[in-house]
Amino acid sequence: xxxxxxxxxxxxxxxxxTQSIFNELRKFCLSLGNxxxxxxxxxxxxxxxxxxxxxxxxxxxDSGKLFIRIQKNRKMNRIFDSDYNIEEIKKSIQDAYDNIx
Numbered sequence: 091x092x093x094x095x096x097x098x099x100x101x102x103x104x105x106x107x108t109q110s111i112f113n114e115l116r117k118f119c120l121s122l123g124n125x126x127x128x129x130x131x132x133x134x135x136x137x138x139x140x141x142x143x144x145x146x147x148x149x150x151x152d153s154g155k156l157f158i159r160i161q162k163n164r165k166m167n168r169i170f171d172s173d174y175n176i177e178e179i180k181k182s183i184q185d186a187y188d189n190i191x
Contacts (some may be wrong), residue, residue, distance in 0.1 A: 096130040105154050111176060112149065112156055118180055119147055122187045139190050146186040160186045 091099075097116075101109055116135065120126055125140040134150035148159040158170040160182045168186075170179050 092127070093130050095134070096132075100130070100135070100151060104151050104156075106129050108151070108154060109154060112151065114176065115147075115149060115156070115158070115183070119187075121181060122184065126187075137141065139187060143190060146190045147183050155177065163184045 094119055102113055116128070117167060119137040120128060123139070127138045127141060129136040129138060129145075134148060136145045136149075137147040138145045142159065144164075146161055150157045150159075150160075153172070155171050158179060160170070160179075161169045162168075162185065170182070
């Protein structure tokens, strides 16, 4: 199964409104830089800053919502769900991408 098929499999079980947030966050993460790596796992998507760095965003669909973990460093995580303001989530993702060490 290719990456796009895996992505579609995760997405198809989400309500339409959550699918659009899921797609928007995915596009946003991929637009952050050429060094962003998308790792589509069985039940979630993880974004990393190049192969040598740790992940900075982990998006997991669960019960019709998205649970979004954003990591700036090993000790600082922020957790959102899809009820939060999408612009606030994007700002936190951008900050994590810019500052991850």
